Amino acid sequence: xxxxxxxxxxxxxxxxxxxxxxxxxxxxxxxxxxxxxxxxxxxxxxxxxxxxxxxxxxxxxxxxxxxxxxxxxxxxxxxxxxxxxxxxxxxxxxxxxxxxx
Numbered sequence: 001x002x003x004x005x006x007x008x009x010x011x012x013x014x015x016x017x018x019x020x021x022x023x024x025x026x027x028x029x030x031x032x033x034x035x036x037x038x039x040x041x042x043x044x045x046x047x048x049x050x051x052x053x054x055x056x057x058x059x060x061x062x063x064x065x066x067x068x069x070x071x072x073x074x075x076x077x078x079x080x081x082x083x084x085x086x087x088x089x090x091x092x093x094x095x096x097x098x099x100x101x
Contacts, residue, residue, distance in 0.1 A: 046096060052097075054073075055073045055075060056073070060099075061084075061094045061096070064094075064095050069090075071085050
């Protein structure tokens with residue numbers, strides 16, 4: 001099992017498994033039991049009322065019209081306010097977002 005996969009599994013908030021505590025495991029058991037939780041966490045839709053993506057990371061956004069697009073959060077150099085990239089009409093219609101894997 002690669003270090004990247006171990007870090008990915010350990011980074012998911014819903015997965016409390018730590019490989020260092022079980023050095024005898026190669027991770028296959030953990031991957032089988034936690035893989036779907038990892039995938040779900042990384043691919044879930046997030047409501048904009050609850051959270052925002054990391055600044056500068058392009059994400060898939062769901063609009064109130066039912067359409068989807070891509071956007072990202074940034075900090076405005078003029079006001080210092082964090083906001084979505086795009087026109088006011090577009091950004092006001094963003095209801096949910098998820099990371100693009």
